[in-house]
Amino acid sequence: MATTDDFDVDPVFNDQEEVMPLPIGGGETMASGDTLDQDAPTPEGGESRSTGTIFRQMSRVFLENKLAVVGLAVIALMILFCFVGPHVYPTNQTSTQLALQNSTSNAAPSSANPLGTDEVGFDILGRLMYGGQVSLIVGFASAIVATVVGVTYGAMAGFFGGWSDSLLMRVVDVLLSIPVLFLLIALVTIYHQSELLLILVIAFVSWLIPARLIRGETLSLRLREYVQAVRVMGGSRKRIIGRHIIPNAVGTIVVFATFQIADSILLLAALGYLGLGVPAPQTDWGTMLSNGVNSAASGYWWQIYPAGLCIVLVVVAFNYIGDALRDSLEVRLQQR
Amino acid sequence: MIGFLVRRIGQALVVILGVILITFFLAKLIPGGEARAVLGTKATPFKIAQFDRQNGLDAPIYLQFWRYIEGIFVHLNLGYSYKYNQGVRQVILERLPKTLWLVGTSVVISVAVAIPLGILQVVRRNKPIDYALTSASFFFYAMPAFLLGTLLIIYFSFDLNWFPVSPPQDAPPWAVITDPRSFVLPLVTLCAITVASFSRYMRSSMMDALAEDYVRTARAKGASHRRVLYGHALRNALIPMITLLGLSLPAIVSGALITENVFNYPGMGLLTVQSAFNSDVPVVLGTTLVITVATVIGSLLADILYAAADPRIRLGGS
Numbered sequence: 001m002a003t004t005d006d007f008d009v010d011p012v013f014n015d016q017e018e019v020m021p022l023p024i025g026g027g028e029t030m031a032s033g034d035t036l037d038q039d040a041p042t043p044e045g046g047e048s049r050s051t052g053t054i055f056r057q058m059s060r061v062f063l064e065n066k067l068a069v070v071g072l073a074v075i076a077l078m079i080l081f082c083f084v085g086p087h088v089y090p091t092n093q094t095s096t097q098l099a100l101q102n103s104t105s106n107a108a109p110s111s112a113n114p115l116g117t118d119e120v121g122f123d124i125l126g127r128l129m130y131g132g133q134v135s136l137i138v139g140f141a142s143a144i145v146a147t148v149v150g151v152t153y154g155a156m157a158g159f160f161g162g163w164s165d166s167l168l169m170r171v172v173d174v175l176l177s178i179p180v181l182f183l184l185i186a187l188v189t190i191y192h193q194s195e196l197l198l199i200l201v202i203a204f205v206s207w208l209i210p211a212r213l214i215r216g217e218t219l220s221l222r223l224r225e226y227v228q229a230v231r232v233m234g235g236s237r238k239r240i241i242g243r244h245i246i247p248n249a250v251g252t253i254v255v256f257a258t259f260q261i262a263d264s265i266l267l268l269a270a271l272g273y274l275g276l277g278v279p280a281p282q283t284d285w286g287t288m289l290s291n292g293v294n295s296a297a298s299g300y301w302w303q304i305y306p307a308g309l310c311i312v313l314v315v316v317a318f319n320y321i322g323d324a325l326r327d328s329l330e331v332r333l334q335q336r
Numbered sequence: 337m338i339g340f341l342v343r344r345i346g347q348a349l350v351v352i353l354g355v356i357l358i359t360f361f362l363a364k365l366i367p368g369g370e371a372r373a374v375l376g377t378k379a380t381p382f383k384i385a386q387f388d389r390q391n392g393l394d395a396p397i398y399l400q401f402w403r404y405i406e407g408i409f410v411h412l413n414l415g416y417s418y419k420y421n422q423g424v425r426q427v428i429l430e431r432l433p434k435t436l437w438l439v440g441t442s443v444v445i446s447v448a449v450a451i452p453l454g455i456l457q458v459v460r461r462n463k464p465i466d467y468a469l470t471s472a473s474f475f476f477y478a479m480p481a482f483l484l485g486t487l488l489i490i491y492f493s494f495d496l497n498w499f500p501v502s503p504p505q506d507a508p509p510w511a512v513i514t515d516p517r518s519f520v521l522p523l524v525t526l527c528a529i530t531v532a533s534f535s536r537y538m539r540s541s542m543m544d545a546l547a548e549d550y551v552r553t554a555r556a557k558g559a560s561h562r563r564v565l566y567g568h569a570l571r572n573a574l575i576p577m578i579t580l581l582g583l584s585l586p587a588i589v590s591g592a593l594i595t596e597n598v599f600n601y602p603g604m605g606l607l608t609v610q611s612a613f614n615s616d617v618p619v620v621l622g623t624t625l626v627i628t629v630a631t632v633i634g635s636l637l638a639d640i641l642y643a644a645a646d647p648r649i650r651l652g653g654s
């Protein structure tokens with residue numbers, strides 16, 4: 001059974017009430033139910049188990065999941081590769097003239113250029129590091145912005161309830177009904193591409209799902225006794241949301257943010273592939289792939305596969321981590 | 337049913353109005369204003385004032401919005417593209433049918449492939465074929481459409497020369513069906529992720545249905561294995577699939593944008609990206625609006641289908 005779940009493809013929050021659209025897939029209720037039976041460490045000592053922080057409990061279950069550990073290792077190596085790599089393997093990635101002094105354009109892999117060069121003579125291995133920095137930074141940053149905005153918005157909508165909730169959620173409905181790439185391209189056309197704007201624009205199309213999730217969670221949390229107690233004691237709304245509701249939804253938030261990093265990296269790669277990524281001489285993995293595809297007919301495989309592999313590796317790794325976090329969160333909820 | 341229909345159509349109208357509001361404000365938010373976007377950075381203040389007066393851009397914002405809505409609903413006017421020197425409506429009308437045919441065909445194929453796959457996985461659950469299909473769906477789920485399309489072109493067009501690199505430019509929209517050979521690669525690209533996700537969902541939906549009480553009842557009264565599977569579980573498992581289909585439409589349309597660009601197929605997606613290169617904001621906003629309305633209508637149809645298929649909604653009254 002464990003193997004099925006290792007291949008569980010749907011990055012879902014197992015939200016029975018709401019069926020998520022395609023990128024966030026459907027609920028895999030049966031399969032994960034089976035995992036719980038197997039993976040949950042003997043539920044008998046209920047009291048002693050619930051000691052320790054949320055994170056300690058989650059990390060224990062997390063580390064038992066081998067694929068998640070592999071995913072974490074891949075991400076760590078990729079960060080090392082992109083940010084430390086250029087110091088170990090320095091290449092010129094900004095001036096084509098300098099690049100062409102040392103090599104020719106479209107050179108096949110050799111000892112001088114382990115992964116060959118691209119159509120203007122930049123070393124591909126070095127460019128993977130350089131472009132990876134942009135992909136990773138934009139992915140992380142936009143996921144963080146989207147999560148913060150979505151969580152705040154959703155918590156407010158869920159907490160206030162009534163007509164303000166309806167109004168706030170209709171805005172989310174409207175934005176969610178626009179196919180994401182069309183909205184993204186409209187924004188990129190109006191606000192011309194730069195790294196910072198790409199972060200904000202990707203965040204702008206990504207905060208909607210967390211807003212929905214956290215709203216749902218808030219709706220159920222605000223009826224709990226401890227929230228009622230704070231209210232009776234005269235705690236302000238800000239205090240209830242900030243100190244009581246959001247900390248209790250932190251598991252959902254962390255799981256979402258992990259999947260969102262993967263999604264953001266994919267969105268940036270898609271924009272890059274369409275030629276709407278970061279402006280030259282900067283690059284990202286999607287833009288590299290796009291440039292490589294232009295010479296696909298010439299058989300320059302080294303301009304296509306490395307960038308494609310990097311995108312897939314990172315995205316899969318984040319999805320593994322997200323799956324494991326979600327499972328560990330479910331175990332925690334069960335023990336409560 | 338009538339109450340449900342009215343409520344659901346009302347909801348769709350609110351969403352469409354909301355999208356119109358968004359495209360309107362996006363046009364207002366162009367740095368430097370719409371006039372500068374058309375006339376260029378060297379336009380004099382006089383020229384800009386003249387342009388604003390001609391196009392009613394000096395009117396108060398609520399009046400502009402009213403005219404915008406009136407233009408859309410009464411005259412079907414989506415603005416003017418200075419790059420194509422045509423109305424945005426004309427530019428879009430040429431492209432829209434191509435995207436609709438592409439998306440429609442891919443949805444039909446995806447459903448036709450994913451449902452049997454999901455059933456097969458349930459029938460043979462935890463057997464090698466289940467694991468193999470799970471791994472395959474995982475692989476296609478992780479594979480971005482642009483990468484898959486590119487690899488398909490490299491192997492099947494350049495290396496093997498089985499299929500053309502892109503469908504003929506002047507093909508009519510229905511060529512998706514009449515000329516299947518040139519559309520094999522685009523359709524595979526567009527369907528891969530949908531099939532992966534739908535079959536996954538079908539599998540778990542069917543497993544859920546098999547755990548229900550009515551399945552146990554059917555077994556207890558002696559219904560055959562086949563009858564339980566196809567007569568009871570399948571019919572109930574299909575109902576949530578319709579919802580999933582409606583909710584997946586925006587993502588499938590986004591996938592069509594990528595596919596059209598990978599295979600250079602002149603639909604709405606390619607038009608949007610080309611217009612983005614030209615900074616042709618009216619066309620980009622027009623395609624966004626039109627494709628969203630199409631998506632909303634598609635989801636609405638899926639919901640109506642859902643209501644028709646599920647008596648709990650059809651007969652439920654309120």
